[in-house]
Amino acid sequence: MQEQKRIGILTSGGDCAGLNAAIRGAVCRAVGSYNWKVLGIRQATMGLMNSPPDFIPLEIDKVDELLIMGGTFLGTTNTGDPFAFPMPDGTTRDRSAEIIAGYHQLGLDALIVIGGDGSMEIVRKIAQQGGINLVAIPKTIDNDVGSTERSIGFDTAVNIATESLDRLHFTAASHNRVMILEVMGRDAGHIAISAGIAGGAHIILIPEIAYNLESICNKIRERQESGKNYSLIIVSEAVKAENGETIKNINRLGQTRYGGIGQYLADQICACSRAETRVTVLGHIQRGGTPSPLDRLTGSVFGVAAIDLIAEGKYDCMVSWQNRQVVSVPIPEAIGKYSTVDPEGMLVKTARGLGICLGD
């Protein structure tokens, strides 16, 4: 008979929809099948830094009603690199040792981290230093974690972005406007291209394809000339122009002060196409909300599978969805394969096939 293990679980990085389903899955499996203890660590690794560690003992009853809840009831943070943790006095400090101490103080046998590639990399480094048995579950609305077909949070984000395009479509057509929807995606344009195709955008701008303002304006004019006096644009927050210009260096020049790329593009497009142009920055709305069924399913699958990896003693691994099966992938392999939109891949081909302008 297997010994009774003590498992820590935490969520790290930006919140998204489906995190609670993963926590619930892990607790149901660990407590219900193996009779283990599960400790929910609060506020990402900060819960382990604290002395005493900040955690909640997790029972099945406590997590059972979490499926429809967005975000993470354990709390999370996307600030506070443990190796350079910002202190109240303005300095930074390496607090990785405190995390390791917290893990051992709680008598944990293993730690599940639900996070994106950044979180996985940092926590893995700490785990390697401190003898922490680590299992990772991928979550990212950007869908940029490699080695898995699905990460928690992406489907819900695409749903919300698509729904927003549906709404803007009607108001764009009613007013003969160009409507720009700015979505998240720091280095990968998955949300923009998936929602853009699903929501009928006419122009999709992603970080993987540098845009040319003239191409965008040509597309808008071409539509105007064929009697379509409106256009829908979806743009990832971090696109760059063919001339190397990004919203960051535009702002750095101090000549303009734009909150984001959307407003910058709007001004440019308005100038070149004379179309009334409006911007909507989707912002935090795309992270939250009741998870889509697919994100609840993905979270549940990953939560259960993470516990099974621990039962098998397979550590330093990430659970991964591949070809309708859940498998495990070494974390270094997973974070080594950053997943961006393939400019020659299926989605780009589909977008071009539909006549969508990709800015190039």
Next chain:
Amino acid sequence: MQEQKRIGILTSGGDCAGLNAAIRGAVCRAVGSYNWKVLGIRQATMGLMNSPPDFIPLEIDKVDELLIMGGTFLGTTNTGDPFAFPMPDGTTRDRSAEIIAGYHQLGLDALIVIGGDGSMEIVRKIAQQGGINLVAIPKTIDNDVGSTERSIGFDTAVNIATESLDRLHFTAASHNRVMILEVMGRDAGHIAISAGIAGGAHIILIPEIAYNLESICNKIRERQESGKNYSLIIVSEAVKAENGETIKNINRLGQTRYGGIGQYLADQICACSRAETRVTVLGHIQRGGTPSPLDRLTGSVFGVAAIDLIAEGKYDCMVSWQNRQVVSVPIPEAIGKYSTVDPEGMLVKTARGLGICLGD
């Protein structure tokens, strides 16, 4: 037997959800019951200004599938006051006579305008000058048209704003943040207070109640002290501070450049409460989208009723929903009663009763 009338119908001002239901209702009633002709005028009164007038003959088949469509398939505009219409050369011109001419050129017996109080006032002035038999249908996401319990578009806007609060709620709680949602409402805070109550906001700021920054920060601190490290704020775009400051005069000073009140408040709140604060500007998303069932019902009721008013020869009237009945109200009376949130009324009392801070 009644003569066969020719009815023009147009939508004016900002688009919203439920306009198509009203057009459909009018066409079904006029064509199906009375065998009249209905002409859909395109782009608000601009369709009548043009020579020849820009219109679409409307048959039942053409409008039958419009119930789930947001916006207005006739197009609209919220620029272009006919009495001071902006011309390409930069001047303005009084084009009201052209509208009157267009009405008569089309041989119309009556004109239905679906619009807010601004549109009703302008079109009424033209109608009075030019012998136009006018019937009005109230639409406004701001819910600020007087003399009617319901206007087209408000319910959908409240639904979208509430759904957004639901989403922000999860991400605020996950990250211990103050989340600010900026919604529309130039002079009336109906969207903010209705969605704020329905979506569980902790602070609701409306134009009808001047806010005091200290009250807001006190509420946030009070929540923090009781262990609630997050707060949700919903704010109408046009609120003003007790000291008379509005986002317009803040911008006019040139000292800061804020897109809207949300970002301005965020900076102030961040300074006073030290809470991580984020802003979402809901923007055009709240106008569009598939109409709520209630907006489809309201549109349908008003569309049918507008035709019945014409059949009775009752002009210069607005259809109105009062106490589960549709009645008619003289347009001057309707636009004379601008409907703001009553600071002593049911909604404010409810908000206070729930412990919501209203900024005062």
Next chain:
Amino acid sequence: MQEQKRIGILTSGGDCAGLNAAIRGAVCRAVGSYNWKVLGIRQATMGLMNSPPDFIPLEIDKVDELLIMGGTFLGTTNTGDPFAFPMPDGTTRDRSAEIIAGYHQLGLDALIVIGGDGSMEIVRKIAQQGGINLVAIPKTIDNDVGSTERSIGFDTAVNIATESLDRLHFTAASHNRVMILEVMGRDAGHIAISAGIAGGAHIILIPEIAYNLESICNKIRERQESGKNYSLIIVSEAVKAENGETIKNINRLGQTRYGGIGQYLADQICACSRAETRVTVLGHIQRGGTPSPLDRLTGSVFGVAAIDLIAEGKYDCMVSWQNRQVVSVPIPEAIGKYSTVDPEGMLVKTARGLGICLGD
């Protein structure tokens, strides 16, 4: 200074969306504004029958997250008339005295019952007998409580029924079918007529208007002849034919065994129109789910107002929404005015104006 009161609150009858908002509203107001105690009575009046009474002390923290939750977290029942309560041995017993005893045993100053007209009538009878200070909050998906423009649960039910019609619309058109949606409404057809208009039904059958099979089939044939090979029908569960036939007496004859009116109609229509006909019984789905913003708002308004009535010492009253204000109505007056769909009223006129067949 006002004494500290003890308030009991219970939900009675079929569950619906928005009940939790009302409980939350009452608790926030009573605890937050007046510093009273609120006891949540479980399982309707059964919680008071039990000895000791079955209740939960309600604090603001406990109810704060309930806004998005459907149903009632206090539990409810729509069986078990206290005056003829079914006992395990098959007999019935008058248990009203036990309810009265429970109320006094808990030391309550007042009782809030959230229920429909049936529940209000029964609980009022008990209250009159036993010196219970009663305040009622109207809830009913059927919208049949008189003397108020809104009851909790109706808006959500209409939303769900309309959404279902939207879905059936596409599949009906794709397959050239007649689709029948059977919805709730034992004596009032409010759900059917509101959702029917909003969802574009071609035929709406309500209990208030006896239907004639021939009229229905004529409408379907007329559509077929004009090239529309599909029709959408929405029917209240308790409609009756012009010949007095209802699904109850059809079943009683034992000649056919129909679960509900929908299937019976389908067979009749299939026979007369030769159209492929399918039935969907919406069932319990229309009760549950996250409440619509309007039901959350209505629940919140009523919950706060019920406490204010108690503070004023106004008992034997129901809170009521009238003309954008919340008022109080004597319970006998409210339950005396059963609210059905007015066959000469706005909704029926609108339906006829749209060319919808009402079965007559």
Next chain:
Amino acid sequence: MQEQKRIGILTSGGDCAGLNAAIRGAVCRAVGSYNWKVLGIRQATMGLMNSPPDFIPLEIDKVDELLIMGGTFLGTTNTGDPFAFPMPDGTTRDRSAEIIAGYHQLGLDALIVIGGDGSMEIVRKIAQQGGINLVAIPKTIDNDVGSTERSIGFDTAVNIATESLDRLHFTAASHNRVMILEVMGRDAGHIAISAGIAGGAHIILIPEIAYNLESICNKIRERQESGKNYSLIIVSEAVKAENGETIKNINRLGQTRYGGIGQYLADQICACSRAETRVTVLGHIQRGGTPSPLDRLTGSVFGVAAIDLIAEGKYDCMVSWQNRQVVSVPIPEAIGKYSTVDPEGMLVKTARGLGICLGD
């Protein structure tokens, strides 16, 4: 330069969400990129049987607004096997030759059929006989087409079933009931198990795992004993008992008359657990409605890819989604691998890991 091809496209079998996205994708690609002609064949193969064939010429403008529309605007049928087509006189006739004739009469170079495995098999047989260049696009809400990770319509069906469970959850808990949701899935339980996990069902019954009534009742009793007085069950329409009993042979015995398995189970469960039990048959609602973003994306990808296969001259193939890429699979291979839920696979393991009873 490539010759201008003429492509026929049709939808066959039960309708679902995302069909219009596939048609739109094919038209945009064929017309926009290759300048080919596309003919939309109406009512599945019946449009080719007719003389003259029943079709609509498809232009980009005609399909552009179809993304949010459920069903198929070309119409479809799931009756009428062309090899034994039911004639008005009650006989059946082999009408495959007429379909072949119709194809050639229209001068088509290739035919795209959007259908499930049954439709693919039948149309392929005709194509083989008649020199039809066939390309297939998989659609099925049951997700039972082999050789592809995704088929059109499944995601939307799962969303609707999950949302229904969410709603039933609240009403079950409010009333201490067992709620049974019967969903589609004639031979494969994908909808039931996916929605069951996502929607928090306590018992999931699928055709791939024979159920034992005792196991089900034990689960319900176990929950009751631990204080959970309600249970949610989701059941595929075609499950069978361990004793070999299915709803079909139950009905055949003539002893009971059940519309479906749901009601039969309810009676059994009510008898064994004494819990109040209610059934909801989801029915046609799960087919229709606005497609989920994922189904719109899948349809768009497949529509474009089908045209590209034709451009390459690859016929007798089905487009398939595998590992984030679109590939082609020989139709015989695709229909040879009927995809059911793997009783040892990821989803079953996840369900068991969550403590869900699978009836065995």
